[in-house]
Amino acid sequence: MEYVNPEGLRLDGRRPMEMRQLRAEIGAVSGADGSAMFEMGNTKVIAAVYGPREVQHRSQMVNDKALIRCEYTMANFSTGDRTRKPKGDRRSTEISLVIRQTMEACILTHLMPRSQIDIFVQVLQADGGTRSACINAATLALADAGIPMRDLVTSCSSGYLNSTPLLDLNYVEDSAGGPDVTVGILPKLDKVTLLQMDAKLPMDIFENVMQLATEGCKAVANYIREVLIQNTKQLEHRRGV
């Protein structure tokens, strides 16, 4: 199947280095301390953050740091076929672990000892790149909750099909069986915190694909910064400043 036609256009009309349209909204869940909705093309996720608050299970309390918990779930209606178990299966457990460890690296947990921060991420529409969208949404939600962080964490995926590195794969491109590289970076520090890859890829091509994903992450970071600045301006306006 041809994923990049001879004119250089992909199945959805994008160029190989073009990302899907981003849309973010802060404050999607009114009851949470911080929440955000993030869309990357047709992939739509919601993240809600509760914390810092008292640790619910005393046995898990850590004396010098905040405890970070994360739960990743996919809504039954998020994929084409109705999924049976939205959480508890292997993939969800692994992604929950990945998101938790990624956010744990950037949250200044030593400032909030003996407390707990919960991050809940729910996928409403899945069209490839759900992991990346979840991390971006979690970053926005954490910023909305006012939790101190070292830097934003942004994530983007890339792949390699028809001998072309492609940025931001959608579901069809992802299920093509080619490599799928998901990168999460700390943009200001320019450090890679999340890196996952599956399927075979020669090492030199991998470097290109990873570089492409990193550029994508930086673009997402610019967008997220803009969204946060807009949000702050709105809050200022509401307070009559």
Added chain:
Amino acid sequence: MDQRQANSLIMTVNEKKFIESALLSDIRVDGRRPFDYRNLTIRFGSEDGSSEVQLGHTQVIGFVSAQLIQPYRDRPTEGTFAIYIEFSPMADPSFEAGRPGETAVELGQIVDRGLRESRAIDTESLCVVAGKLVWSIRIDLHIIDNGGNLVDAANIAALAALSTFRRPECTFGGEDGQEVIVNPPDLWEPLPLIIHHLPVAVTFGFIGKENNVVIDPTHYEEAVMGGSMTATLNTNGDICAIQKAGGDGVLQSVIMQCLRIASVKAGDITSKIKNAGSIDVAKYHMERLTLGSDVSTAGHSNMEIGSQSNERDETNKKNTTAKGFSGRPASWDPYSRGVDGDALKASLASRVTAPPDKHIKSSRQVKADVAKSSQRSSDTNSFQEAKKIGLQTDESKTLKDAVKPRQKRRINKSTSNSAAT
């Protein structure tokens, strides 16, 4: 969502500082340099498809078994494989029996991704009847001892077990030529799996703030490290999978350097696996050759005894029982590393009579007793018919043929047996 497990390793500040400051002078706590692997030992069990890997203090046992199933609807010509990892509570105080925790799931995903997405195992060759019957390979990994870096050890155990696994050959037969007959391994040489390449996992740990990287972290280093990265590569220069699930941020240049080091280490480990595998294959062929001389007389009884199957349709090496009849002292023992002195003395004393006797007493599988085995054969025949698709129906005839010439020996043995047991 279990986070901190009750008995996980808690490091004191002194221990942390010690490990970090030692790394500044390029020394690790166990005396290794940052990019040295621990000692790797790969051993194979007596059955096809079983392996035991020891990496420093970490021990993992791998076992591969196969079963005929119906294929998935969207992949009618491909076999399947699944990996099951069990974190035994004896390996580490923080492992609890029951549902696997997050780390167990992550470990399973890493090993699975390395094999599945990179297409290391040829699944099309596992097809028997398109759309109806395919082989389903099950890889079981048991963590026996957690000395750190379970990912690499488990991956090596899986690869070693897969490379020595032999699946039974299937032929078509029956009245209409459509029935699938699974041939027992003693009649038809079982086939190895077609493995295109060996994806080897190499784990790096990032300790401290100055981007100190160590390879193959021990249990203590894992408790101290800020992040880890596992790269699965093969010797063809391909990266099969990478897993860096959060943790401390590292520069892209450091990642590329790690990948380059990983490809060198992967080459070492692949050659170790292949060497260990080839030694085992040579032993396997030698054993089958020694069996070959007995096949003419004891072949039929072998087949009957050999076709006793377990619930998991393992391809066991049943030829070990045949050797008991041959009367040779050292070759009958499946664990040929340890021959008990008594057996040796007895065999030296009387070549023909003693070894089968000792074999019966010391062997776990008391199959040499023909009376019992003839009973079992009827049980297993019905058992097999329930489990397998079709069986050769002339087994009962050949059993009787086999029993007769042996009966004289067996009578003596059974009396001595009953006296002994």
